[in-house]
Amino acid sequence: MAEVVVPLTTRNLTESDLPACGWYGTATDLVYVAEAIQRARRGEVDYLAVCPPSGLPVAVGGIDYTKPPGAATIWQLSVRAELRSCGIGTVLIGELEQRARDHGLRWVELGVDDNNSRSRTLYERLGYAQTGHESASWNQQAPDGSTTRYETRITLMRKQLS
Numbered sequence: 001m002a003e004v005v006v007p008l009t010t011r012n013l014t015e016s017d018l019p020a021c022g023w024y025g026t027a028t029d030l031v032y033v034a035e036a037i038q039r040a041r042r043g044e045v046d047y048l049a050v051c052p053p054s055g056l057p058v059a060v061g062g063i064d065y066t067k068p069p070g071a072a073t074i075w076q077l078s079v080r081a082e083l084r085s086c087g088i089g090t091v092l093i094g095e096l097e098q099r100a101r102d103h104g105l106r107w108v109e110l111g112v113d114d115n116n117s118r119s120r121t122l123y124e125r126l127g128y129a130q131t132g133h134e135s136a137s138w139n140q141q142a143p144d145g146s147t148t149r150y151e152t153r154i155t156l157m158r159k160q161l162s
């Protein structure tokens with residue numbers, strides 16, 4: 001097996017990156033990303049891209065400073081599917097936590113679907129602890145274009161920043 005070390009940079013995601021983010025999901029998913037970029041311009045959130053030397057995003061995710069009071073919420077984390085389990089998500093979360101520290105915050109929160117146990121294990125490894133649960137539901141689009149309602153339970157997790 002060959003192994004290559006790839007330098008990664010993290011920067012703010014911009015509208016000009018959107019054509020290179022087709023891997024993120026459906027057109028509807030990318031609308032949510034575009035909305036987050038607008039919110040970043042207003043200072044409500046930071047929304048980041050992790051890039052190899054090509055400068056093209058291979059991971060994106062945000063931190064929302066508007067909730068909960070006194071903390072911030074990490075959300076919409078995604079690493080390009082072919083590059084998962086290589087440590088890129090860990091880099092992205094570390095940068096988002098640093099943005100929270102730069103805002104003078106001592107706590108960050110996130111929510112993880114109870115059907116996403118691998119992500120939950122990652123967050124626990126990074127120091128997040130469960131604080132509660134909430135119900136959630138959203139529309140999911142199948143490859144054939146049909147839409148179904150997905151209902152689940154979200155575990156809320158919190159970390160104190162050092």
Ligand SMILES: CC(C)(COP(=O)(O)OP(=O)(O)OC[C@H]1O[C@@H](n2cnc3c(N)ncnc32)[C@H](O)[C@@H]1OP(=O)(O)O)[C@@H](O)C(=O)NCCC(=O)NCCS
Pocket residue numbers: 076077078079080083084085086087088089090091111112113116118119122
């Ligand atoms: C969740 C997600 C953002 C994590 O990103 P990631 O890049 O896969 O995360 P990491 O690689 O840092 O850590 C995850 C795994 O890699 C392992 N890992 C970390 N660094 C590694 C390295 N250098 N070499 C090999 N494995 C490594 C971790 O132990 C962990 O184990 P796993 O394979 O059982 O999951 C990503 O998997 C993803 O986009 N998933 C789909 C969308 C999603 O679920 N988003 C989160 C919603 S809450």
